[in-house]
Amino acid sequence: MRKYLxxxxxxxxxxVASAMAYRANFLIEGVMAAAxxxxxxxxxxxxxxxxxxxxxxxxxxxxxVMAYFTGLRAVxxxxxxxxxxxxxxxxxxxxxxxxxxxxxxxxxxxxASRYEPWKAFDLVGAIALLVYAFHRRGVAPSAAxxxxxxxxxxxxxxxxxxxxxxxxxxxxxxxxxxxxMYLLGAIFDTGxxxxxxxxxxxxxxxxxxxxxxxxxxxxxxxLLGTLDGTAALATIAGTCALLVVSRWVWRAAIxxxxxxxx
Amino acid sequence: xxxRSSTLSRTVRALPxxxxxxxxxxxxxxxxFIVWILTTTQPLIMMSLWTSVAHGGSFKGYDADAFIAxxxxxxxxxxxxxxxxxxxxxxxxxxxxxxxxxxxxxxxxVTYMASHLAALPFRSIIAAPLVVILLITSASGGIxxxxxxxxxxxxxxxxxxxxxxxxxxxxxxxxxxLTQTTAISTLYFGLFSLFSGYLLPLDLLPAPIAKVAxxxxxxxxxAMPVELIxxxxxxxxxxxxxxxxxxxxxxxxxxxxxIWNAGVRRFEAVGT
Numbered sequence: 001m002r003k004y005l006x007x008x009x010x011x012x013x014x015x016v017a018s019a020m021a022y023r024a025n026f027l028i029e030g031v032m033a034a035a036x037x038x039x040x041x042x043x044x045x046x047x048x049x050x051x052x053x054x055x056x057x058x059x060x061x062x063x064x065v066m067a068y069f070t071g072l073r074a075v076x077x078x079x080x081x082x083x084x085x086x087x088x089x090x091x092x093x094x095x096x097x098x099x100x101x102x103x104x105x106x107x108x109x110x111x112a113s114r115y116e117p118w119k120a121f122d123l124v125g126a127i128a129l130l131v132y133a134f135h136r137r138g139v140a141p142s143a144a145x146x147x148x149x150x151x152x153x154x155x156x157x158x159x160x161x162x163x164x165x166x167x168x169x170x171x172x173x174x175x176x177x178x179x180x181m182y183l184l185g186a187i188f189d190t191g192x193x194x195x196x197x198x199x200x201x202x203x204x205x206x207x208x209x210x211x212x213x214x215x216x217x218x219x220x221x222x223l224l225g226t227l228d229g230t231a232a233l234a235t236i237a238g239t240c241a242l243l244v245v246s247r248w249v250w251r252a253a254i255x256x257x258x259x260x261x262x
Numbered sequence: 263x264x265x266r267s268s269t270l271s272r273t274v275r276a277l278p279x280x281x282x283x284x285x286x287x288x289x290x291x292x293x294x295f296i297v298w299i300l301t302t303t304q305p306l307i308m309m310s311l312w313t314s315v316a317h318g319g320s321f322k323g324y325d326a327d328a329f330i331a332x333x334x335x336x337x338x339x340x341x342x343x344x345x346x347x348x349x350x351x352x353x354x355x356x357x358x359x360x361x362x363x364x365x366x367x368x369x370x371x372v373t374y375m376a377s378h379l380a381a382l383p384f385r386s387i388i389a390a391p392l393v394v395i396l397l398i399t400s401a402s403g404g405i406x407x408x409x410x411x412x413x414x415x416x417x418x419x420x421x422x423x424x425x426x427x428x429x430x431x432x433x434x435x436x437x438x439x440l441t442q443t444t445a446i447s448t449l450y451f452g453l454f455s456l457f458s459g460y461l462l463p464l465d466l467l468p469a470p471i472a473k474v475a476x477x478x479x480x481x482x483x484x485a486m487p488v489e490l491i492x493x494x495x496x497x498x499x500x501x502x503x504x505x506x507x508x509x510x511x512x513x514x515x516x517x518x519x520x521i522w523n524a525g526v527r528r529f530e531a532v533g534t
Contacts, residue, residue, distance in 0.1 A: 022440075028445045028446065028449065029445050032445065032448065032449055032452070035449075035452065036452060039452050039455070039456055039461075042456065042461070042462070042467075042468075042471075043308075043461060043462055045468070046462060046466055046467065046468070049468075050321060050322055051315065051318070051321075054315055054318070055314070179297040179298050179301070180297055182297075182298070182301050183297050183300050183301045186300075186301040186302075186303065189304065189307075190307050193307075193311060197311060197315075198307075198310055198311060198314060199310050199313070199314045202307070202310055
């Protein structure tokens, strides 16, 4: 385990160093984190400018969902996406062979191979949004709600990771699949809305087929204190199932892998 | 014969071949193509969200049917005008395969344009059912019946296509200067989704943002053709909009070619 932690630390250091090499991008990304947050908030502002609540969701509770979405997107764009884009690139040019030769688990090696350190700004934005939302709500969450909310954030991030690993595994068969990542990203974008605001068919799809609700709406409800025990357990159980499936798909993909270099 | 006119005739002669190559490319990468098209389905989500909001009473003048017409039209225009030339160019500049393209005696603006134009028939296959759904759901009131307006719609969509292409081509050419321009293309998409009406109809935006949107080119890439479908405009205003769109088209194409020409000189410096 300590071996893996050291590995992650080393890879993080490399990413920071290489990010420093592109300083122009760095500055742009900083400004963009703020601008992006504003852009994500705009439809909410427009919507709640003329309505006090939609299907039982008022502005502060919708803002909490938005904060979870922003936080998860930081994890997605800061860790998961860069690593997997890197993986697809390695499969294409054959250097993935070297990863398989290393004496550590390939999935662990691949999952944390590259970071975008600047995305930490989005996390700060997410926390600021949470604070503001609860300030407007007037009621602070209890310690238990904070614990469950934080725990389910991690669970949501794991569910997202599992989905993306399945997608990356597909690239073993198809060769290149950065487009599928874009698609998954576009679908994930729906997570900014509380799933209950959407019409019934979408609600079903985003809860059970592509579990976006598990990643943002349910954890937000936990923090708001409106998530019942069964739903919390179902969220955790569903994520565990996703992780098992993704591991299984990954293993199948590795077995099927026939190197681009030979 | 002057040099310029021979370049032009060469380009015209090469165009059919370039288009054929483009069609072949699209067919070869059909899986990727379909996935890329599916990423533009965000308007569907926005449509269902806003119709569910509008069921509780009309929202600032938009009832559920108006939202359906607006977002279906958005999806349609976006389907016909979208392209990914910036990403393609960044990849080619980074990987060095751009050098091959520079060897050809035709300006890359034309070669890229031909390859993306060739995707249009395939995009139309996706767009056709959208038109049918739009006609079924909104023919009674959500869309215009004005013949003049409908007859200039293809022109407006063609110019929207060219503006989008020119902007993305310019962004792609920035990779000559910055080597990593993914941040800029993300920024572009942010500005686009806000100021073009992709996210929300422009008249629902807060007043200060709507004012900014009015002076930027983005609305001519999407909101304006969409408005031509969903609203019936006075003919004077129609002419005014088309003139403004034509001006933006000319300006942005010139700008894109200029950025490219400036960038290529740097590329040569890096390559040797």
